[in-house]
Amino acid sequence: MDQRNTPLFNALLHYIEQNTLPFHSPAHKQGVGLAGPFRDFVGSNVLAIDLTVLPDLDFLSAPRGPIKRAQELAADAYGADHAFFLINGTSGGIHAMIMAAVGPGDKVLMPRNVHKSVFAGLVLSGAIPVYLQPEYDDRFGIPLQITPEQVEEAFRRDPDIKAVFVVNPTYYGIATYLRRIVEIAHGRGVPVIVDEAHGAHLIFNDALPESAMEAGADISAISTHKVAGSMTQSSLLVMKEGLLDYDRVQEILNYLQSTSPSFVLMASLDVARSNIAVHGDRLIKQAVSLAGEVRRRINEIPGFFAFGEEMVERGSVAAIDPTKITIRTVDLGLTGFEVEAILNREFDIAIELSGEHYILIPITIGDRRDRVERFLSALARLAQRFGKGPGSADRFLEAVRPPEIPPAVMPPRQAVFSKRDIVPISRAAGRVSAETILVYPPGIPIVTPGERITTEVLDYIDSLNRETTLLQGMSDPSLLTLQVLSEDGLGNVGQQRA
Numbered sequence: 001m002d003q004r005n006t007p008l009f010n011a012l013l014h015y016i017e018q019n020t021l022p023f024h025s026p027a028h029k030q031g032v033g034l035a036g037p038f039r040d041f042v043g044s045n046v047l048a049i050d051l052t053v054l055p056d057l058d059f060l061s062a063p064r065g066p067i068k069r070a071q072e073l074a075a076d077a078y079g080a081d082h083a084f085f086l087i088n089g090t091s092g093g094i095h096a097m098i099m100a101a102v103g104p105g106d107k108v109l110m111p112r113n114v115h116k117s118v119f120a121g122l123v124l125s126g127a128i129p130v131y132l133q134p135e136y137d138d139r140f141g142i143p144l145q146i147t148p149e150q151v152e153e154a155f156r157r158d159p160d161i162k163a164v165f166v167v168n169p170t171y172y173g174i175a176t177y178l179r180r181i182v183e184i185a186h187g188r189g190v191p192v193i194v195d196e197a198h199g200a201h202l203i204f205n206d207a208l209p210e211s212a213m214e215a216g217a218d219i220s221a222i223s224t225h226k227v228a229g230s231m232t233q234s235s236l237l238v239m240k241e242g243l244l245d246y247d248r249v250q251e252i253l254n255y256l257q258s259t260s261p262s263f264v265l266m267a268s269l270d271v272a273r274s275n276i277a278v279h280g281d282r283l284i285k286q287a288v289s290l291a292g293e294v295r296r297r298i299n300e301i302p303g304f305f306a307f308g309e310e311m312v313e314r315g316s317v318a319a320i321d322p323t324k325i326t327i328r329t330v331d332l333g334l335t336g337f338e339v340e341a342i343l344n345r346e347f348d349i350a351i352e353l354s355g356e357h358y359i360l361i362p363i364t365i366g367d368r369r370d371r372v373e374r375f376l377s378a379l380a381r382l383a384q385r386f387g388k389g390p391g392s393a394d395r396f397l398e399a400v401r402p403p404e405i406p407p408a409v410m411p412p413r414q415a416v417f418s419k420r421d422i423v424p425i426s427r428a429a430g431r432v433s434a435e436t437i438l439v440y441p442p443g444i445p446i447v448t449p450g451e452r453i454t455t456e457v458l459d460y461i462d463s464l465n466r467e468t469t470l471l472q473g474m475s476d477p478s479l480l481t482l483q484v485l486s487e488d489g490l491g492n493v494g495q496q497r498a
């Protein structure tokens with residue numbers, strides 16, 4: 001297919017060229033009703049293509065025209081049989097993939113460090129998670145990957161697993177042996193679902209880890225907005241026919257997605273796909289080469305360290321995406337949170353993510369050398385100011401390694417719809433959690449709804465330095481109280497909140 005084509009963007013331009021009289025929503029009528037600073041700032045063109053579902057522009061729920069052609073081009077670019085535009089980010093795609101693959105009571109195998117949208121997918125579908133703990137890196141305090149051996153072992157223990165969910169690559173650019181995991185799952189007739197939020201560029205360059213579709217996975221949600229240049233909130237769902245069915249995926253998406261999809265977001269998907277499919281090899285080569293130089297120069301600054309290819313020696317790591325640069329900061333005596341705050345406050349530099357031990361920056365097709373130089377010189381200034389030599393990392397030796405996964409008492413969906421009480425955390429031991437408590441980053445839940453709150457869980461929460469650790473998910477941010485399931489309400493799906 002000719003990847004230079006952008007059928008949806010062209011259809012919008014055609015609508016405007018025709019000077020069509022808009023007696024339809026949205027109410028601002030191509031910007032006329034939104035005069036003022038917002039329109040002056042964004043310009044009238046973006047409002048002119050903020051249109052609605054019309055026969056000439058097509059229907060996302062039953063595409064027959066330009067959306068269908070744009071989705072076919074996306075499928076072709078990603079080596080898939082079908083592609084779907086997502087307007088609620090990869091989170092929406094993750095909900096849909098899980099609902100399309102599994103139903104109430106079905107077991108789905110997944111790493112513990114999945115994105116929170118996966119839990120929502122479990123609640124929506126009624127499926128039951130079977131968790132695998134990923135390998136963990138203490139130097140950076142980050143999860144690595146799950147292994148094919150863990151997947152094989154899980155099938156031996158639970159032969160009735162109905163789907164395997166893999167995050168590939170992770171936020172940190174860590175890829176597992178996906179092809180091998182697919183072989184194991186397909187050998188049992190089980191589909192493989194991939195969270196490819198950080199992999200929209202993989203298929204366009206050979207230096208990068210294999211993409212989900214190349215590895216033979218059945219379905220994948222891809223954050224085009226994070227890596228390939230479309231607008232925030234726009235993502236793609238791609239799939240292969242076989243163990244999953246196109247009509248079923250479309251049906252599920254129609255339950256979940258808005259009936260008023262943004263044509264601005266969808267047009268940006270169309271154009272970003274064309275750009276990366278046509279120019280991706282060159283653009284990504286530039287990004288990989290720039291990232292290689294940035295990594296090398298960071299590793300020359302005393303006190304900072306960015307991991308590279310040597311990470312592949314770890315058992316669960318098949319490959320790394322070199323464009324993701326995770327930089328250990330604690331040898332300088334600073335947490336990643338502190339480095340992020342200083343970069344922000346003193347250098348006007350905003351970064352992607354920070355953790356106790358590290359900061360993370362992605363180098364993308366949007367980066368240019370001058371910006372990278374500014375970042376590197378800020379790091380060099382920090383090293384001069386804070387460099388204390390070896391030993392300064394001592395206060396950080398306690399990595400945020402999570403406790404054992406607590407025992408599950410009921411499926412997530414049942415827990416979320418059960419009656420609940422609020423109890424002081426000192427009296428929570430032995431109760432069943434009604435909420436998720438998560439250290440973010442790295443995003444590994446300590447406990448999720450339906451799991452028993454063990455003393456190990458409480459000791460771990462107690463041991464965290466709450467001033468610097470970002471605990472997420474709980475209703476009481478001070479963590480003096482916890483929401484637990486009412487003892488009389490256990491198992492009563494659909495009961496009102498107490």
Ligand SMILES: Cc1ncc(COP(=O)(O)O)c(C=O)c1O
Pocket residue numbers: 088089090091092115117167170171195197198223233235
């Ligand atoms: C691994 C992973 N999966 C899924 C998501 C959700 O993607 P989105 O923000 O496009 O909804 C994220 C977002 O950060 C993520 O890091």
